[in-house]
Amino acid sequence: MEIRSAEHLWGKDTFETRTLIQQELGDPEIKVVCIGPARERLVRFASIITEVAASATRTGTGAVMGSKNLKAIAVRGSGQVGVAKPQELLQYSVAVNWKSANTRPVKSFPTGEWCASSP
Numbered sequence: 001m002e003i004r005s006a007e008h009l010w011g012k013d014t015f016e017t018r019t020l021i022q023q024e025l026g027d028p029e030i031k032v033v034c035i036g037p038a039r040e041r042l043v044r045f046a047s048i049i050t051e052v053a054a055s056a057t058r059t060g061t062g063a064v065m066g067s068k069n070l071k072a073i074a075v076r077g078s079g080q081v082g083v084a085k086p087q088e089l090l091q092y093s094v095a096v097n098w099k100s101a102n103t104r105p106v107k108s109f110p111t112g113e114w115c116a117s118s119p
Helices: 014-025 061-067 086-101
Strands: 031-034 072-075 104-107 114-117
Touching: 014 031, 014 072
Parallel strands: none
Antiparallel strands: 031 072, 104 114
16 A cells, blocks of 8 residues: 555546556556545535546545545455355345336426436
8 A cells, every 4th residue: 555646636637537547557457536626626516436437425525535635546456355145235236226227217306307216
């Protein structure tokens, strides 16, 4: 483990940050979660962005990263991740997928945009 300065990454968007970290470390398999310029400026609703542009927004971790001037976390795994209770994980996964597939879209108030709602 090492901690590096990210001054050269400050102000960069999340896609550029990820690419620059992977290039700097010489490994395209490095996985990165990072914040963009909005979170650097402590915008409350900005989030942490993952490798595939998914976001972590509801737990406040992005706020913590921005307030601590932590731009990114990069990792490279070398082993497998074991599942303690594989049968329970499978059952939970099936239930979540079923709920997702059986959710009807509705219009949100007041924006009028489509969102998911349980039947």
